[in-house]
Amino acid sequence: MxxxxxxxxTVRTGSGGALKxxxxxxxxxxxxxxxxGDSTTGGALAIGDSVDVK
Known part of the structure; x- marks a missing residue:
């Protein structure tokens, strides 16, 4: 499917690279x-995770 x-x-990382x-x-x-990605690091794509709204 x-x-x-x-x-x-859209979010930006903190100085240590963490994001939330x-x-x-x-x-x-x-x-x-x-x-x-940026000039020093290639891009990445996470596997999707399901959301079930109740």
């Missing part, structure tokens, strides 16, 4: 982290 993802939040984001889901679906 092909999932279409939308950007819901909180987003409230309004419907069932899936989410994932995406790192586009």
């Amino acid at each position: 092909l999932l279409n993802y939308s950007v819901v939040k 984001a909180t987003v409230t889901a309004s419907a069932d679906g899936a989410w994932r982290w995406v790192y586009k």
Whole structure:
């Protein structure tokens, strides 16, 4: 099954490289982290994780 993802939040890392984001889901679906990369580090794409809104 092909999932279409939308950007819901853009975050920046702290000085140590850690990141955190909180987003409230309004419907069932899936989410994932995406790192586009920079001049020294290649991009990365996480596997999606399901969200079940009750």
